[in-house]
Amino acid sequence: MSENLSYLSGRKGLHENLFEISYQLVQANGTPDTQQMQQIAKEYLIGDANIYSTYSFYDLLRPExxxxxxxxxxxxxxxxxxxxxxxxxxxxxxxxxxxxxxxxxxxxxxxxxxxxxxxxxxxxxxxxxxxxxxxxxxxxxxxYATKASGTSVLMQTALTAESFATYLQHLFTLRPGQVLNEIKKAHLRGRGGAGFPMGFKLESTKKAKGKHKFIVCNADEGDPGAYSDRYLLEEQPLRVLLGMLIAGYVSCADTGVIYIRAEYPESQMIIKQSIRELGDQNLLGDNILNSGFSFGLKLIKAQGAYICGEETALLSSIEGQRPEVRIRPPFPSQQGLFNMPAIVNSVETLANVPFILKHGGDAFKRIGTSHSKGTKLVSLDSSFNKPGIYEIEMGTSLKTVIEQSGSGFRKDVKALHIGGPLGGLVPVSNIDSLHISFESFAENGFLLGHASIVGIPESFPMIEYIKHLFQFTAHESCGKCFPCRLGSTRGSELLQKATESDYKIDRQLFSDLLDTMQQGSLCALGSGLPLPVQNVLQYFDRELEDYFE
Incomplete structure (x- = not known):
């Protein structure tokens, strides 16, 4: 059914986008009544229930x-x-x-x-x-503080329309296959959390057949504690957009879509202005710089749903559907937006591409470790003396980031939650054993993710923190799979009951719940939540003794 809805939504393309129509109506008059929803359904040949399920899902579209x-x-x-x-x-x-x-x-x-x-x-x-x-x-x-330590890939001087044009002039002297080879040579891995090789996605989409192909920038990865995407969107907007255009050139895509969180209104405004500026300079659209290559850019404003940071839910959202996670295969590179080939990459991933175009894959590959190349933006929260966004070479020790970039903690901290709500929860005693790389965190039972670092104070109860994580997941679950939808709700209820009464949680029951979520959930929201909870059970068990049997 979802596949058919994708085709139906795609009939009118991005210019009469169903999702945009939905939030424009809400902004004008509030959530549409039943008659208005039925009219939209009729116009797009989509069922009434599908339209209602969309309006009732997003935080900013809900009647309440x-x-x-x-x-x-x-x-x-x-x-x-x-x-x-x-x-x-x-x-x-x-x-x-x-x-x-x-x-x-x-x-x-x-x-x-x-x-x-x-x-x-x-x-x-x-x-x-x-x-x-x-x-x-x-x-x-x-x-807030911004500083690059070592080689700067992302925190270089912000691009102007003129320097953007210079990059394009160089790009158009190269064949798409040459640029693809440099990206593959660079070993650029996705910065959104999974660390998937970008070159593989580009090559897969390049080979796929489709009337249109899309480059989708996922600017809805709203991990609490991470604000590196916001830095790039607001301080380096043309670098992000150039990365999208280069990816389009490599994969033979003709349209870019940048989907930005509702919680980042300033980012939306700056990207909108940047797209307009590039269009005015004829650096977007048909036959750019007489190269024969055409590429358009479209901004989509999200409406408040963390699950849209998952690439397939994001595609469903753009189509105006309820943003539920899709089963893979097929993968977006073969059957993505409107069932056409699409590449979905994070803001930071795409912002790395201009450096590779200019300096080559080998220059990028020389930075970092054997399995984690380049640099990483790290977000330090207010628990540090110098909170801010820091560009760190992959392989830098976590202790160096804390002591040199963040100038240490401004208050007593017992643990760091790194990589968003689904990332690992690292005791302060383990800081010395980690460095900023995908493999270091994985080998030690954690997750680098977005490399956001939230300090948990000594005085903050761990039972309250894991309850917060369960509540977050229960609220943000798309509801498609039982392990995530039910598991997060049951977990939240158990912890709520234990903190408000003499009830003791059965450890085996709780362990089974976490295992079911980890093994059975369709996406990283349900399968990722158990990691930080298990870290707390492992390293802070004494704090939980009063709540567990």
């Missing part, structure tokens, strides 16, 4: 959020910082309680107290003058 005016961040870093309770109290002085909702991570992890109001994000000292925020349309300038 219709009258919300402000959203408070409930991400892991803000939770551990303990700033959000006071923030809600301050907001209630100016807004009704029913006008305040929640969002999961606004990417303001460096200073917390994060909230969204009137299309903009605020954090830090903004909480001290909420009256001005509500009355004024101006947004204070945000400041």
């Amino acid at each position: 959020n219709k009258n919300k005016k402000a959203y408070v961040c409930n991400g892991s870093s803000c939770l551990c910082a303990g700033t959000q309770s006071m923030l809600k109290t301050e907001l209630k002085k100016y807004l009704k309680e029913e006008e305040i909702g929640e969002m999961t991570c606004l990417g303001r992890c460096h200073e917390n107290s994060a909230f969204h109001y009137n299309g903009h994000n605020y954090s830090g000292r903004d909480v001290d003058d909420i009256a001005s925020v509500i009355k004024s349309k101006t947004v204070p300038q945000e400041v």
